[in-house]
Amino acid sequence: MLKHVLPLAAWASSHAHLPPASLRGFLTFNAMRLHAAGRNAKTAKIRWEEEQHANGVKWQQLEHRGPYFAPPYERLPRGVCFYYNGKPMKLSPATEEIATFYAKMLDHDYTRKAIFKKNFFCDWTEKLKKEAERIQEEYGYCIIDGHREKIGNFKTEPPGLFRGRGDHPKMGMVKKRIMPEDVIINCSKGSKIPKPPPGHKWKEVRSDNSVTWLASWTENINGAIKYIMLNPSSKLKGEKDWQKYEIARCLKGVVGKIRAQYRADWKSKEMKKRQRSVALYFIDKLALRAGNEKEEGETADTVGCCSLRVEHLRLHPRMDGKENVVEFDFLGKDCIRYYNQVPVEKQVFKNLQLFMENKGPGDDLFDRLSTSTLNKHLQDLMEGLTAKVFRTYNASITLQEQLDALTNEDDNVAAKLLSYNRANRAVAILCNHQRATPKTFEKSMQNLQAKINVKRDQLCDAKLELKRAKADCKSKRDLKSKATLEKKQKHIEKLEEQLEKLVLQATDKEENKQIALGTSKLNYLDPRISVAWCKRFCVPIEKIFNKTQREKFAWAIDMADEDFVF
DNA sequence: GGGCGAACTTAGTATTGGAATG
DNA sequence: CATTCCAATACTAAGTTCGCCC
Numbered sequence: 001m002l003k004h005v006l007p008l009a010a011w012a013s014s015h016a017h018l019p020p021a022s023l024r025g026f027l028t029f030n031a032m033r034l035h036a037a038g039r040n041a042k043t044a045k046i047r048w049e050e051e052q053h054a055n056g057v058k059w060q061q062l063e064h065r066g067p068y069f070a071p072p073y074e075r076l077p078r079g080v081c082f083y084y085n086g087k088p089m090k091l092s093p094a095t096e097e098i099a100t101f102y103a104k105m106l107d108h109d110y111t112r113k114a115i116f117k118k119n120f121f122c123d124w125t126e127k128l129k130k131e132a133e134r135i136q137e138e139y140g141y142c143i144i145d146g147h148r149e150k151i152g153n154f155k156t157e158p159p160g161l162f163r164g165r166g167d168h169p170k171m172g173m174v175k176k177r178i179m180p181e182d183v184i185i186n187c188s189k190g191s192k193i194p195k196p197p198p199g200h201k202w203k204e205v206r207s208d209n210s211v212t213w214l215a216s217w218t219e220n221i222n223g224a225i226k227y228i229m230l231n232p233s234s235k236l237k238g239e240k241d242w243q244k245y246e247i248a249r250c251l252k253g254v255v256g257k258i259r260a261q262y263r264a265d266w267k268s269k270e271m272k273k274r275q276r277s278v279a280l281y282f283i284d285k286l287a288l289r290a291g292n293e294k295e296e297g298e299t300a301d302t303v304g305c306c307s308l309r310v311e312h313l314r315l316h317p318r319m320d321g322k323e324n325v326v327e328f329d330f331l332g333k334d335c336i337r338y339y340n341q342v343p344v345e346k347q348v349f350k351n352l353q354l355f356m357e358n359k360g361p362g363d364d365l366f367d368r369l370s371t372s373t374l375n376k377h378l379q380d381l382m383e384g385l386t387a388k389v390f391r392t393y394n395a396s397i398t399l400q401e402q403l404d405a406l407t408n409e410d411d412n413v414a415a416k417l418l419s420y421n422r423a424n425r426a427v428a429i430l431c432n433h434q435r436a437t438p439k440t441f442e443k444s445m446q447n448l449q450a451k452i453n454v455k456r457d458q459l460c461d462a463k464l465e466l467k468r469a470k471a472d473c474k475s476k477r478d479l480k481s482k483a484t485l486e487k488k489q490k491h492i493e494k495l496e497e498q499l500e501k502l503v504l505q506a507t508d509k510e511e512n513k514q515i516a517l518g519t520s521k522l523n524y525l526d527p528r529i530s531v532a533w534c535k536r537f538c539v540p541i542e543k544i545f546n547k548t549q550r551e552k553f554a555w556a557i558d559m560a561d562e563d564f565v566f
Numbered sequence: 567g568g569g570c571g572a573a574c575t576t577a578g579t580a581t582t583g584g585a586a587t588g
Numbered sequence: 589c590a591t592t593c594c595a596a597t598a599c600t601a602a603g604t605t606c607g608c609c610c
Contacts, residue, residue: 153600155598162601163600165578165579165602213573216573222601222602224571226600227572227573227574229574240574240575289603289604290604291603291604292605300602302603304604332603334601334602334603335602336577370567371605372567372605375604375605375606386604386605387605388575388603388605433578436579438594440593447593518577518578519576522577523577546595548597567610568609568610569608569609569610570607571606571607572606572607572608573604573606573607574603574604574605575602575604576602576603577603578599578602579601580598580599581596582596582597582598583595583596584593584595584596585593585594585595586593586594587590587591587592588589588592
């Protein structure tokens with residue numbers, strides 16, 4: 001140890017007598033000058049004895065290599081990963097480099113200073129955002145028939161652990177990384193074929209214009225194909241959506257006849273027909289899904305209409321003062337529970353008893369029915385009719401009826417919006433669109449209630465002030481006190497309106513606690529009904545459709561006037 | 567008429583970003 | 589000005605339908 005310390009100490013002391021650094025260069029230069037002059041004074045012109053340049057000109061020639069650059073960033077080895085809030089994050093070379101700048105300083109005092117941290121994160125997140133924008137711009141759009149249109153999902157799904165919904169037998173399985181070698185590209189012949197990442201190849205490039213997808217791959221958990229497709233705002237998707245609602249409107253014209261027929265079939269001699277007619281009744285009345293068969297052990301145990309089992313229904317000849325009540329209790333799509341007590345026609349009740357006779361709880365209720373036979377039958381009743389059209393039709397017609405029943409022309413916009421949401425809610429309940437109560441629900445409800453209380457107090461104070469102003473006005477009878485009185489009155493009106501709006505908000509929120517409105521709004525309600533309602537009752541469309549929804553429903557906003565009827 | 571694969575729609579939840587708030 | 593809150597968005601799982609094959 002001493003061996004190393006001593007020479008260093010000696011070095012330090014030997015330099016202790018030197019002049020300050022700023023003077024050293026000057027001294028050296030003069031020493032050199034003296035030396036050169038002594039040796040060469042008569043023969044060579046010395047550099048500093050050359051002619052002076054003209055005023056301001058510093059040189060006639062200058063040649064060099066430019067700066068030597070800091071080497072380009074070399075990526076961290078694979079396996080070293082950046083974590084944000086505990087989650088690994090893939091960074092580009094540029095953003096990774098910036099992160100390493102900060103990482104190098106982690107045990108420096110600087111990183112405990114607020115300004116240092118703030119400035120770093122500000123710059124770094126700006127870089128990250130710029131990159132995300134660039135990626136969206138480059139990969140997020142396609143050209144289809146001469147138009148640049150947004151793609152829905154242009155990113156492959158990252159690897160990770162599969163999370164099924166509910167009791168999924170495959171939960172926790174490893175979802176593999178998608179490589180270019182897994183991906184099929186679909187694009188037109190003669191178009192610029194996308195380049196796979198360097199060193200990679202696509203699985204296949206094809207030109208199939210009978211489908212709408214841009215790229216596809218097979219995922220390893222279920223062996224299902226995943227697609228990259230257009231955004232709902234695209235013409236292709238919009239037209240399909242429009243067509244869907246037109247088919248539902250066709251059903252409106254024939255649904256009376258269809259209902260009469262399935263009611264007649266409740267008494268059919270054929271067991272197949274009886275099952276079909278009762279199933280169709282459920283699909284129509286309760287908006288149940290078709291209910292395809294599922295492979296056991298591959299997915300969570302969920303059912304729809306055709307796959308109902310005996311254990312999912314209980315028959316009550318009498319219940320809460322009602323006759324022929326069917327109690328449904330089963331898990332539907334996404335393991336959302338469907339629970340309902342429904343009084344049904346006597347003949348339906350009898351049929352159900354018949355279907356359940358001599359069966360165990362795990363047996364199919366409709367053992368002579370499948371979704372494909374049901375849909376074949378529906379196709380005969382109306383072109384384009386399938387089980388799911390009933391959901392669309394009943395959802396849309398319910399919205400229209402509820403809007404008619406609930407909207408009050410004289411209401412203000414806030415009250416009209418509550419009516420709209422209630423109509424929307426009736427549909428969501430019909431379709432069983434549920435959600436988990438938001439984690440912060442209780443708290444945010446309390447906050448809203450507190451706001452209401454504050455507003456009430458303010459209103460109370462304002463009323464007292466008004467009283468005083470009235471008295472003041474009576475005694476003084478001057479213009480100034482009259483103006484004050486009017487101002488106080490205006491103030492009260494404003495407060496009352498604000499209070500009402502808050503109370504309406506609270507009502508809406510409470511009623512909506514476990515109900516999801518978005519799914520029906522996006523997938524089941526003919527947007528033209530909403531557009532017409534907005535026009536008829538002077539409600540701005542932005543109040544019911546946000547930006548994305550307006551883009552998706554551009555076709556409807558464009559074509560529906562206030563007279564539109566579903 | 568059942569089994570299967572492909573294509574497309576429908577679904578709830580986790581995350582994010584920007585407005586509201588103290 | 590930082591924190592809180594919530595609507596909008598991102599994500600991807602889970603349905604339906606259809607056509608093909610036997």
